[in-house]
Structure formats: C-alpha cells, structure tokens
Amino acid sequence: xxxxxxxxASVQPLLQVRDLKMxxxxxxxxxxxxxxxxxxxxxxxxDILPGETLGLVGESGCGKSTLGRCIARLxxxxxxxxxxxxxxxxxxxxxxxxxxxxxxxxxFQDPMESLNSRHTVGEILEEPFIVHAMGDKVWRRQRxxxxxxxxxxxARSATRYPFEFSGGQRQRIGIARAIALNPKLIIxxxxxxxxxxxxxxxxxxxxxxxxxxxNLSYLFIAHDLAVVKHISDRIAIMYLGRIVESGEGESIYxxxxxxxxxxxxxxxxxxxxxxxxxxxxxxxxxxxxxNPPSGCAFHTRCPKVMDVCRSVAPVLTSDRQPVSxxxxxx
Ligand code: SF4
Numbered sequence: 001x002x003x004x005x006x007x008x009a010s011v012q013p014l015l016q017v018r019d020l021k022m023x024x025x026x027x028x029x030x031x032x033x034x035x036x037x038x039x040x041x042x043x044x045x046x047d048i049l050p051g052e053t054l055g056l057v058g059e060s061g062c063g064k065s066t067l068g069r070c071i072a073r074l075x076x077x078x079x080x081x082x083x084x085x086x087x088x089x090x091x092x093x094x095x096x097x098x099x100x101x102x103x104x105x106x107x108f109q110d111p112m113e114s115l116n117s118r119h120t121v122g123e124i125l126e127e128p129f130i131v132h133a134m135g136d137k138v139w140r141r142q143r144x145x146x147x148x149x150x151x152x153x154x155a156r157s158a159t160r161y162p163f164e165f166s167g168g169q170r171q172r173i174g175i176a177r178a179i180a181l182n183p184k185l186i187i188x189x190x191x192x193x194x195x196x197x198x199x200x201x202x203x204x205x206x207x208x209x210x211x212x213x214x215n216l217s218y219l220f221i222a223h224d225l226a227v228v229k230h231i232s233d234r235i236a237i238m239y240l241g242r243i244v245e246s247g248e249g250e251s252i253y254x255x256x257x258x259x260x261x262x263x264x265x266x267x268x269x270x271x272x273x274x275x276x277x278x279x280x281x282x283x284x285x286x287x288x289x290x291n292p293p294s295g296c297a298f299h300t301r302c303p304k305v306m307d308v309c310r311s312v313a314p315v316l317t318s319d320r321q322p323v324s325x326x327x328x329x330x
Pocket of ligand 1: 258259260296297298299300302303304305306309314324325326327
C-alpha cells in the first residue's frame with residue numbers, strides 16, 4: 001500500500017519520497033537461508049518543501065530511523081523513489097551520489113557516536129571540507145570558527161575534544177558539522193531525545209534559527225509528539241513501516257483521527273495541576289515487522305478495533321488529513 005503525504009502548496013518540493021520500501025532479509029536455519037524479510041519501511045510516500053519541517057513520529061521500532069537513513073542513502077532502499085530536486089537518489093551509485101551528500105546531512109541522537117573522539121572539534125569540523133576538496137587550510141580554519149559561532153560555541157572549542165563537552169554542547173558540534181557544507185536538507189534523527197528538557201528547547205531553537213537563516217528543510221524524527229510540536233510545519237505518524245496519519249501540525253494536535261495518533265497525543269504532559277489526565281495507554285509493544293498482524297497492523301493494540309480490522313487493511317484517505325483507519329472510510 002502506498003501512503004502519500006501531499007503538500008498543498010504550489011512550490012516545487014525539495015524532496016519527494018514515493019512508495020519507499022526497505023526490506024531487510026532475515027537469515028534463518030543452519031544454512032542461514034533467507035526465508036523472511038523485516039519490512040522496516042513498507043511503502044512510504046511524502047514531500048518536503050524548501051524551508052519546511054516535516055515531523056516524523058512513532059514508537060521505537062516503527063521504521064522512522066531506517067526511513068531517514070534510506071533518504072540519506074546510508075541504506076540502499078529495496079524499492080521506491082527518493083526524488084531530490086527531481087533526481088532519483090535511490091538509483092544512484094556511490095560516485096554519482098557524492099555531490100548529493102553535500103546537500104543532505106544527518107544529525108544523530110548521540111553525537112558521541114558520530115564524532116571521532118580522537119580528533120579535536122576543529123579537526124572534526126574541518127573534515128567535510130577536506131573530503132570535498134574545498135579551500136586551503138586558512139580558509140577552512142576560518143570556516144570552523146564561523147561554524148562554532150553559528151551554533152553558539154566559543155572559537156577556542158576548536159582545540160578541545162568531544163568528551164570535554166556536555167551533551168547539549170556536543171549536539172551543537174554535531175549541528176555545526178551538519179551545516180558545514182551548506183546542505184538543503186537535514187535529517188534530524190531524535191536529536192534532542194538524550195538531552196535534559198531545558199537543553200532540548202535550546203537545541204530546538206537553534207535548529208529553528210538556522211532554518212530561517214539558511215532556508216533549510218528538516219525531516220525531524222522523534223518518538224514523542226510533544227518534541228515535534230514546537231518545530232514542525234507538518235507531521236506524519238508512522239506505525240510498523242507505514243504512515244498512518246499526516247497533516248498540518250496544528251490540525252494533527254486538535255483533530256487527530258487515527259486511534260494511534262490519539263494515544264500519542266494523550267501521552268503529552270499538560271503543565272496544569274488541575275488537568276485531569278485522559279491518557280490512553282497502549283497495551284503491548286509494536287509487533288514484529290517480520291510477521292506483521294493481518295488487516296490493520298494496529299489492530300492488536302487498538303482500543304477501537306472492529307471485526308473488519310482483523311482481516312482488511314484500511315486504505316489511506318485522500319483528503320487534507322490523510323488517515324488509514326476503517327473508522328474514517330466511507
Ligand atoms: Fe483501530 Fe480498526 Fe482503525 Fe486499525 S482500522 S486503527 S484497528 S479502528
């Protein structure tokens with residue numbers, strides 16, 4: 001099933017993802033034969049406009065990080081299209097992909113994993129320029145100083161090592177590296193999930209400021225709807241490899257239609273001591289994408305499940321807030 005998140009603007013999208021699939025083979029038995037596939041991403045479609053943020057939300061194991069890595073071409077997708085300014089990245093080989101690597105960057109949840117701990121921050125930030133043969137040493141050092149300034153770190157940070165910084169500061173270094181080559185699209189994979197709440201808002205505000213200054217587009221991946229609320233123009237909800245609901249940020253919060261989206265919204269804390277919680281607690285974990293449930297993939301956990309849900313997969317509606325649920329098909 002193809003799930004399409006259509007933008008309503010007349011602007012040409014920067015990114016158009018069409019029916020994207022990432023099926024990992026599962027080796028079984030003593031001969032390690034491939035009998036089954038882990039359908040981590042199973043037919044996902046959406047657009048991102050220049051300067052826009054699409055929030056992608058779902059529980060851990062729903063395929064959202066795999067989707068982000070496919071778009072950055074850290075994985076070779078099984079099927080589908082990744083049209084970036086009209087070029088299908090899914091079909092490009094390693095060499096042909098090289099110029100696009102400058103345009104698409106990633107920010108990871110734990111910057112320590114992506115920052116080489118044996119290199120100084122200056123060396124880490126200089127590396128993308130060396131890889132892409134840009135400028136001489138004086139120019140590169142000047143750019144490093146500018147990048148540090150852009151993310152709110154002092155120039156002297158260049159001589160220090162990543163372990164000497166706090167989690168929030170390290171994420172600033174990760175962001176500086178992501179913007180070094182003037183990208184057009186940044187895939188932010190849970191960039192604030194490991195940070196304290198007070199630091200989270202500082203990093204989100206930094207990302208918003210940089211977006212305004214450089215007209216960046218973001219695919220902002222998170223497991224928590226509260227985090228994406230602040231930063232997203234549109235939001236897509238993902239469950240077991242597919243988008244089950246999408247729409248403008250405000251309308252998703254005000255009029256969520258899918259029972260899964262409703263349960264995620266009910267989990268957002270309300271800072272009011274008199275607020276009576278109406279939290280809908282989901283039972284169980286996300287089922288395995290190797291053996292997904294029949295019919296609606298959410299039926300094993302849905303508080304509104306009906307008989308039809310167990311055998312017939314719902315089709316995504318084609319209105320302004322597409323949803324894939326039998327409660328909303330006429
Ligand atoms: Fe729940 Fe049925 Fe809708 Fe799936 S199709 S979300 S099981 S009501």
